[in-house]
Amino acid sequence: MFQYEKALAEKEVRLIFPGAIYSVSDGGIQVHIDHDKYNINDLLKLTYFKSIEWDGHEELTYQALKEASCPKVGAQKKQSTRYGAHGLHEYKGKFNPQIVSSIINLCGIKQGDKILEPFCGSGTTLYEAMLNGISSDGFDYNPLACFLSNAKVSSFRISGSELLKYAEAVLLYCEENSHNIVIENDERSEYLSRWLDIKYLKIFECLLKTASKMIDDDHIRNVFLSICSNNIREYSLQEPADLRIRRRSSPYPDIDVLTKIKKSIAEVALSIDAIKKIQQNKNIEINTNSHNIDIRDKKGLVNYHGYDAAITSPPYATALPYIDTQRLSLIWLGLATPKEVKLLENSLIGSRELTKKEEKILREELKENKNQIKDELHELCNDMLTSLGSEDGFRRQAMPFIVYRYFSDMQRMFKNVFSMLNSNGSFALVVGHNQTTLGGKLFDLDTPTYLKMIAEENGFTSVDDIKLDVYKRYDLHKANSINSERLLILRKKD
Ligand SMILES: C[S@@+](CC[C@H](N)C(=O)[O-])C[C@H]1O[C@@H](n2cnc3c(N)ncnc32)[C@H](O)[C@@H]1O
Numbered sequence: 428m429f430q431y432e433k434a435l436a437e438k439e440v441r442l443i444f445p446g447a448i449y450s451v452s453d454g455g456i457q458v459h460i461d462h463d464k465y466n467i468n469d470l471l472k473l474t475y476f477k478s479i480e481w482d483g484h485e486e487l488t489y490q491a492l493k494e495a496s497c498p499k500v501g502a503q504k505k506q507s508t509r510y511g512a513h514g515l516h517e518y519k520g521k522f523n524p525q526i527v528s529s530i531i532n533l534c535g536i537k538q539g540d541k542i543l544e545p546f547c548g549s550g551t552t553l554y555e556a557m558l559n560g561i562s563s564d565g566f567d568y569n570p571l572a573c574f575l576s577n578a579k580v581s582s583f584r585i586s587g588s589e590l591l592k593y594a595e596a597v598l599l600y601c602e603e604n605s606h607n608i609v610i611e612n613d614e615r616s617e618y619l620s621r622w623l624d625i626k627y628l629k630i631f632e633c634l635l636k637t638a639s640k641m642i643d644d645d646h647i648r649n650v651f652l653s654i655c656s657n658n659i660r661e662y663s664l665q666e667p668a669d670l671r672i673r674r675r676s677s678p679y680p681d682i683d684v685l686t687k688i689k690k691s692i693a694e695v696a697l698s699i700d701a702i703k704k705i706q707q708n709k710n711i712e713i714n715t716n717s718h719n720i721d722i723r724d725k726k727g728l729v730n731y732h733g734y735d736a737a738i739t740s741p742p743y744a745t746a747l748p749y750i751d752t753q754r755l756s757l758i759w760l761g762l763a764t765p766k767e768v769k770l771l772e773n774s775l776i777g778s779r780e781l782t783k784k785e786e787k788i789l790r791e792e793l794k795e796n797k798n799q800i801k802d803e804l805h806e807l808c809n810d811m812l813t814s815l816g817s818e819d820g821f822r823r824q825a826m827p828f829i830v831y832r833y834f835s836d837m838q839r840m841f842k843n844v845f846s847m848l849n850s851n852g853s854f855a856l857v858v859g860h861n862q863t864t865l866g867g868k869l870f871d872l873d874t875p876t877y878l879k880m881i882a883e884e885n886g887f888t889s890v891d892d893i894k895l896d897v898y899k900r901y902d903l904h905k906a907n908s909i910n911s912e913r914l915l916i917l918r919k920k921d
Contacts, residue, residue, distance in 0.1 A: 428475060429896065430896050431893065431894065431895040431896050432475050432525075433451070433456065433475070434893060435474065435475060435529045435533070435893070435914075436456055436473070436474070436475035436476065437449060437456070438533055438891075438893070439473055439474060439475070439529060439532045439533060440458050440473065442532070442533060442535070443469055443472075443473070443532060444458070444460050444465055444469075444470075446460070446461065446464070447459065447460045448460075456475075456476070458476075462481050467479070467481070467486075470488075471486065471488050471489050472488070472489060472532060472559075473488055473490070473532070474488075474490050474525055474528045474529040474532060475490075475525070475529070476488050476490075476491075477491045478491065489559075489705075490525065490528055492705045493510045493511070493524075493558065493702065493705065494506060494507040494510055495507075496510050496511070496698070496701035496702050496704070496705050497509055497510035497511075497514075497698060497701070498694060498697045498698060498701065506525065508523040508524060508525070509698070510524070510698065510701075510702060511554065511558065511579075511582070511583075511698055511699060511701075511702035512554060512578075512579040512582040512583070512650075512695070512698065512699055512702075513551065513554060513555075513579070514694075514695075514698065515549075515575065515578060515579055515582065515650070515653050515654065515657070515695060516549055516575045516578075516653050516654075516656065516657045517657060518548050518549035518572070518575065519749050519752065520548060520740060520742070520749070521548060521549055521551055522551055522740045522857055523551070524551055524554070524555040526857060526895075526914070527551060527552050527555040527556065527738060528555055528559065530738050530855040530914070530916075531555075531556065531559055531561065531738075533855070533891070533916060534736050534738075534853035534855060534916065535853075536556075536561060536735060536736045536853070537561075538559070538560040538561060539560075539561075540561055540562075540735040540736065541561070541562050541563065541564075541733065541734050541735055542556050542561055542562070542563035542564075542734060542735065542736050542737065542738055543563065543564055543565075543566075543731070543734035543736070543737040543738075543844065543847055543848065544563060544564070544565040544566070544737065544738055544739055545566055545722045545737060545739050545741070545840055545843075545844055546566070546567060546722065546739050546740065546741050546742065546776075547565025547566060547567045547572060547573070547576050547717050547739075548567060548569075548572050548576075548740070549572060549575045549576060549579070550565060550572070550575060550576025550577075550579045550580070550717060552565065552738045552739065553565045553576050553579070553580065553715050553716075553717060554576070554579040554580065554715075556715065556738075557580060557583065557713065557715045558702070558706065562714035562715055563715050563716075564715075564716055564717075564718060564731055564734075565715075565716070565717040565718065566717070566718050566719075566720045566721075566722050566728070566731075567717060567718075567719065568719070568720070568721045568722070568771070568774065568775055568776075569719075569749060569750060569753070569757075569771060569775065570719050570757065570762040570763060571656075571753050571756055571757050571760070571762055572717065573717040573718065573719045574649065574653070574760065574762060575653055576717035577649065577716065577717050578649040578650050578652075578653040580713065580715045580716070580717075581645070581646035581647075581649050581650055582646075582650050582695070582699045583699070583702075583703065583713060584646045584713065585644070585646050585647050585650065585699070586699075586700060586703075587695075587696030587697060587698075587699050587700035588696070588700075589644075589647055590647055590650060590651065590692060590695065590696045590699070591692060591693065591696045593641065593642045593644075593647050593648075593651065594651050594654075594688075594689070594692045595689070596641055597634065597637045597638050597641050597642065597651070598634075598685050598688065598689055598692075600633075600637050600641070601630060601633040601634055601637055601685060602685055604633060605629045605630045605632075605633035605634075606629060608629045608632050608633045608636070610625075610628060610629070610632065614764060614765055614766075615758055615761070615764065615765070616628075616632075618758055618765040619631075619632075619755070619758060619759060621664075622663050622664050622665055622754075622755055623659075623662070623663050623664065623755070624664060627662045627663070627684060630662075630684055630685065631655065631659060631662075631759060634652075634655050634688075635652070635655075635759065635760075638651055638652060638655075650695065650699075651692070652760060654688060654691045654692055654695055655688055656756040656759065656760060657691065658684065658687055658688055658691065659755045659756055659759055660752065660755055660756075661679075661680055661687070662679060662680070662684045663675070663755055665752075665755070669752075670748060670751065670752060671748065671751055672751055672752075672754065718731075721774075722776075722839075722840045722843060722844075723776070723836055723839040723840060723843070724843075725839075725842075725843055728843055728847065731847055732846070732847050733847075733849060734847050734848050734849060734852060735848075735849055735852055735853075736848070736852050736853040736854070736855070737844050737847075737848060737852065737853070737854040737855070738854075738855045739855070739856055739857075740856065740857040740858065741776070741777075741837065741840070741856060741858055741878070742775065742776050742777030743777055743858070743859065743861055743874060744777060744829070744830050744833045744861050744872050744874050744877075745777060745779050745826070745829060745830075745833075745861055745863070748772060748779070749772070749775060750768060750771050750772040750775070751772065754768050757771075776833065776836045776837065776840070777833055777836075778829075779822065779825075779829060781825040781828060781829055781832075785828075785832075786825065786828055789828035789831060789832055790828065792831065792835070793805075793808055793809070793812070793827065793828060793831045798831075798834075798835035798838065799838075800831070800834045800835055800838055800881065801880050801881060801884050803880065804834050804877055804880065804881070805831075807830070807870075807877075808827050808828075808830055808831040808834070809827070810870075811826055811827035811830060811863075811865055811870060812827040814865040814866040814868045814870075815827070815865050815866050816865070816866030816867065818866075818867075819865055819866060823863065823864075823865055826863055826865060827865075830872070834877065834881060837878060837881055838881050838884075838885065841881055841882050841885040841886075841887070842885050845885055845886045845887065845919060848919045849919075850919060850921050851918060851919060851921060852918070852919045853890070853916060853917065853918055853919075854882070854887060854916075854917040854918070854919065855914060855915065855916050855917075856875075856878060856914070856915045856917075857895065857912055857913070857914050857915075858874050858875045858878060858912060858913060858915065859874065859875070859911065859912035859913070860872060860873055860874055860875070860911075860912075861874060875892070875912075875913040875915055878915065879892065879915055879917070882915075882917050886919060886920050887917040887918060887919055887920065888917065888918050888920055889915065889916075889917055890916040890917060890918050891914070891915070891916040892913060892914075892915055892916075893913060893914040893916075894911055894913055895911060895912045895913060895914055896911050
């Protein structure tokens, strides 16, 4: 286990079982609990323990069962983060499900409670909460995020064999008929044909059309389309591993696209059946939904309230270009037009894009601190502004305004989450640092501390601040990701 996992393990135990004797040795961690005083089900909820022994019995924890349910890929022995539908689709900045499970324990969230996820991305929190019998609402401004989150939940309503049956029929049809597909003459097809070789374009269009015709169950269709979407960039003219859109220089995968999709479907089918099997006697909470709403939009959120806790990993101050690498999926699935995609990227919190017009407005706002962010943070942005030198390129020139906009947006988010939470509700955030150099001066942007300051200005108290050493959300851009992130636990003041 990593150091942070050991720390979280101990915190969970001390919180749930205050009287436990806790010892750490080379052989691992042992916890001795007077079991007359505790319910065995509470013990089985622990995230970082493999099993519980009592009176000669041994039982695997629920987390160990979930991880073991994941069909092993090769000889991989690492902790599984892709059990159930967690591995359905790649997503930038996705966090690992174990963290969610641990936060649920640390915040004392229990079955029957309702969680809010303000930046749900591909739905790790929603899906993991669902597996733990907790209902949730997620919000994301990116429609692909909502599509994928909802597809993960859908996967719980279907069986692997049904998915396989429908998928095989669609794949067979496409194998025989995709060459006959007529490509429309519209903005969408024009965009797609710029980035997909005609052979692959016809295959993906055939998959979409045939799935719409042959799969009338929305849940099965959306899981199927998510799997296809997860493969589209691999077979496109974009360099698949690149964070920005660049022309492909690497060869196409050796495996033919329909065979690859078929393989992915078989894996997902196994995973979703396996997770359902271990859930048989458990309460599953399917009352889980992702909504395509901007978390800054107070009016749009008016019907959502009464949450017991919030869990999230928000965007960084200068976020990854989330949308860029998802353009093909967004457009292929018809979730956005090519024009909308550009607007979407610019309007996400943490966006690095800044138009001249926006810069002018933000310059004024920053001067007077119109958005009333905390004085220290306002000073930091001013310091960044005065440090700029003529050698700084356009991205750096924009940095003070982008950071000011980020703080202002996060303040709006905190205010909205505050009004959506019940009193005393917890709010857990996993967030990391950024760095930037302006005019030769290094700015270490300690985003976790800044967010804590904003939260405290807006009605939250800080309960815990835990360093997650070596914790890395997979897919984070190396230059952007610093080895450590922090888990902040806040509480809404009465
Ligand atoms: C770090 S990702 C979350 C990833 C997620 N934890 C997962 O496991 O997939 C941050 C998310 O914030 C979303 N986002 C950015 N601005 C937003 C806004 N104004 N309202 C709602 N979501 C937003 C992005 O689209 C992105 O999906």
